[in-house]
Amino acid sequence: MTTPTPTPAHGHAPMSAPVPLSAHSPATPIYGEQLDGDGMPRLYESLRAEYGPVAPVTVAPGIEAWLVLGHREVLRLTREEQDFSHDPRRWSLLREGRVPADSPILPMVGWRPALLFADGQQHRRMRAAVSDALGRINGHELRRGVRATAERLIAEFADGKRADLVSDYARKLPLMVITGLLGLDEQTGQKLVQAIAGLVVANADSADASKRMGAILLALIEEKRHRPGNDVTSALLHHPARLTDEEVLHNLVVMFVAGNQTTVNWIATTLRILLCDPAFRSSLSGGHLSVDDALDLVLWRFPPTQNFPARYATRDLRFGGREIRAGDMLILGLAAANADPDILPEDGVPVVGNRSHLAFGAGPHTCPAQDPARLITRTAVDTIRHRLPDLELAVPEHELAWIKSPWSKGLAALPVRFTEPQLPRDARATRS
Incomplete structure (x- = not known):
């Protein structure tokens, strides 16, 4: 397929000979x-100080891009599709054959027939199917299911009086819930999440992880095409938009698979702050903060996805003080944009109740699964607060380690200790 030739947007004069991205080398x-x-x-603030709201970076060996650090600039990037396309077939490095087949960036940005990589009418068609499928999720049933699953997980590690709330709780809970929504059994779901983890790390194994993920989902689609159930996969397959099996596959990745690690990070980071920040914990326990307020403060300060690929310039233009060439890749710097001093109060602390953060993106491509993700996270945090009331960190805070990924911001582990948990009778029966 040929890439359409970008034309200047209405009202903008063509620019002459902008400075190419490579002229800013060495990119960071x-x-x-x-x-x-x-x-x-610290790196984001260093880049902001040196370059302003748009900085030249490398996102993988030999792969240069622009990291958009400014809050206003990210909003423009997400809203103005005439200047910034979602279609990676516009990416100049890819068109010129300069992206190695085994590059760790490719599984993240290679074109697929999904709403994340589409503009205009094609995006709206797939978005309608995705929104309708998500709209069929019963919130009350989902909340009850999350709470029951959370209590079952707590019961599994309760006797030891110690746990790693990443591996024992935050990583398992969304998996068990999401696989049910997709129509997957738990064992297959575990394989799926292992593949997702390999993809998010963005290393030499990412391409293989992407293949494993695709094989699992294709088998699920084949099953649900012939034996539909009350699940999101079946809803997509039988929607009036008539998505192909390939479109269903890649939209499932966008909706839930890519969102799994985000939910894991959101749960774990919120629990970390509750354990490490006495003022935060006191405000929540005393009713000054609701759980939703707490979740939004986490999204402001520690967004689970710190950088999100990608947009591609449709024409030469000046943006954020930089000369952007048609075909350049631009990365949404969600964490940096949330910390933009131009939009925060003087003390740098977001106002409680303010949801203008960019943790879910913005514009027509705002995350379609944010409502179920919030419900899962809120219920997970609330349940463990009540079932483990004397929970405390088992190591000094400075020993906590983070996963190493340019995209995802999450803890590698969150070791805790506690005394007797306050488990309901049915959870105690499961434990015994």
């Missing part, structure tokens, strides 16, 4: 073993 790497979730905020 935002990947590698030297960077993790703890050190990335």
